Amino acid sequence: MKAPRVKPINDSVKKNESASEAMIELRGVVKRFSNAAGEFTVLKGVDLTIDRGEFVSIVGKSGSGKSTLLNMVTGIDHPTDGHVVVNGSDIYTGVTESQRSKWRGKNLGIVFQFFQLLPMLTLLENVMLPMDYVDLYDFDERPARAMELLKLVGLEKFANKLPVLVSTGQQQLAAIARAMACDPPLLVADEPTGNLDSRSADTIIQLFEGFVAQGKTIVMVTHDPSLTSRTNRNIIISDGELINETISKSLPQLRHRHMLEFTKIAEEHIYLPHETIISRDQNIDYFFMIRKGEVDVVLEDKKKKESLVSRLQAGEFFGEMELLRGGKSIANVRAGDQPVEVLALPRADFIRVLDESPVTADAIRKIVQSRLEAHKVADQRSTMP
Numbered sequence: 566m567k568a569p570r571v572k573p574i575n576d577s578v579k580k581n582e583s584a585s586e587a588m589i590e591l592r593g594v595v596k597r598f599s600n601a602a603g604e605f606t607v608l609k610g611v612d613l614t615i616d617r618g619e620f621v622s623i624v625g626k627s628g629s630g631k632s633t634l635l636n637m638v639t640g641i642d643h644p645t646d647g648h649v650v651v652n653g654s655d656i657y658t659g660v661t662e663s664q665r666s667k668w669r670g671k672n673l674g675i676v677f678q679f680f681q682l683l684p685m686l687t688l689l690e691n692v693m694l695p696m697d698y699v700d701l702y703d704f705d706e707r708p709a710r711a712m713e714l715l716k717l718v719g720l721e722k723f724a725n726k727l728p729v730l731v732s733t734g735q736q737q738l739a740a741i742a743r744a745m746a747c748d749p750p751l752l753v754a755d756e757p758t759g760n761l762d763s764r765s766a767d768t769i770i771q772l773f774e775g776f777v778a779q780g781k782t783i784v785m786v787t788h789d790p791s792l793t794s795r796t797n798r799n800i801i802i803s804d805g806e807l808i809n810e811t812i813s814k815s816l817p818q819l820r821h822r823h824m825l826e827f828t829k830i831a832e833e834h835i836y837l838p839h840e841t842i843i844s845r846d847q848n849i850d851y852f853f854m855i856r857k858g859e860v861d862v863v864l865e866d867k868k869k870k871e872s873l874v875s876r877l878q879a880g881e882f883f884g885e886m887e888l889l890r891g892g893k894s895i896a897n898v899r900a901g902d903q904p905v906e907v908l909a910l911p912r913a914d915f916i917r918v919l920d921e922s923p924v925t926a927d928a929i930r931k932i933v934q935s936r937l938e939a940h941k942v943a944d945q946r947s948t949m950p
């Protein structure tokens with residue numbers, strides 16, 4: 566494992582980090598808890614890169630390690646092993662708790678399911694609190710800046726109210742205004758809409774979309790599929806391990822444990838532009854999922870004249886027809902104009918998991934049907950005089 570290149574945390578407030586640098590980098594992150602029952606490994610060696618400006622959702626069953634993963638990024642907890650680099654700083658190596666806490670105040674906004682506003686302070690005072698803590702704005706500027714933030718989330722009329730006097734949705738909006746108080750480049754949210762009705766949840770996601778449009782990075786744990794569909798990228802964690810994103814994109818209805826199994830056994834294959842991946846009449850030993858690039862499916866007529874039946878993109882798959890129907894390839898499959906990266910699953914594993922996954926099997930059968938139709942049409946076209 567190679568440690569990422571980093572700068573000391575004390576310099577991390579510099580605003581002009583290079584644009585190409587990732588916002589979050591986790592390398593080999595392990596988190597183990599020990600209690601009376603013994604040791605328990607919650608994160609089992611997580612590698613993850615999140616780029617600047619991404620809007621990422623994290624999902625997973627209860628207890629899979631979502632909150633623990635976020636706590637590694639925020640520095641609320643610390644890893645047992647591995648490296649965490651956030652906004653260019655290694656946040657655990659040679660850093661004291663109090664340095665990390667100051668760093669967090671300037672670099673991160675954090676939102677939880679239960680808003681954690683201070684009950685004795687007004688909404689305005691709650692929003693000013695982080696500014697006081699990191700001492701980032703002039704004392705006189707702070708109330709006006711807090712008011713601007715409350716205006717942004719639609720709460721200016723409630724600025725002088727205590728949290729108990731506004732709705733739960735409004736409390737969460739105030740918590741978001743507070744998280745953005747020091748204009749952090751990264752917002753981390755743990756089930757921010759988990760306690761809200763769908764309308765309030767929608768308001769919050771719209772707000773997040775606005776932040777992303779301004780170039781902020783957002784990482785959000787959620788259980789709500791209607792919210793994951795609005796993020797640019799979805800990461801699934803299963804039992805402390807991340808699922809390969811090509812697999813979850815290609816076979817979204819598979820059980821998480823099957824996705825994880827595939828993550829461990831899938832082979833990565835790379836093809837040059839126009840290189841043949843499968844030849845007609847060849848036996849197929851793999852199910853292929855496209856990670857990067859485009860793949861052309863080409864049929865040949867009796868006179869060896871070729872016609873393109875489909876061009877597949879990242880997140881699509883091929884090879885399933887032959888695996889399900891048994892038999893040889895009916896088409897030539899080639900890399901498009903760019904190099905292609907695929908994940909290949911051995912036939913026996915694919916068939917075995919599909920036997921236990923009726924919903925996915927059904928979805929794949931429908932795709933096979935529509936592809937066969939497309940082949941038939943292409944075939945008829947090619948035999949026309």
Ligand SMILES: Nc1ncnc2c1ncn2[C@@H]1O[C@H](COP(=O)(O)OP(=O)(O)OP(=O)(O)O)[C@@H](O)[C@H]1O
Pocket residue numbers: 598599600605607625626627628629630631632633634
């Ligand atoms: N401080 C701790 N000490 C011991 N075990 C812990 C601690 N924090 C978390 N765990 C355990 O680690 C596992 C993962 O917990 P975590 O809170 O990360 O799950 P989660 O995916 O966020 O679940 P949920 O959807 O319920 O919030 C759980 O089994 C939990 O009991």
Ligand SMILES: [Mg+2]
Pocket residue numbers: 631632633755
């Ligand atoms: Mg949690």
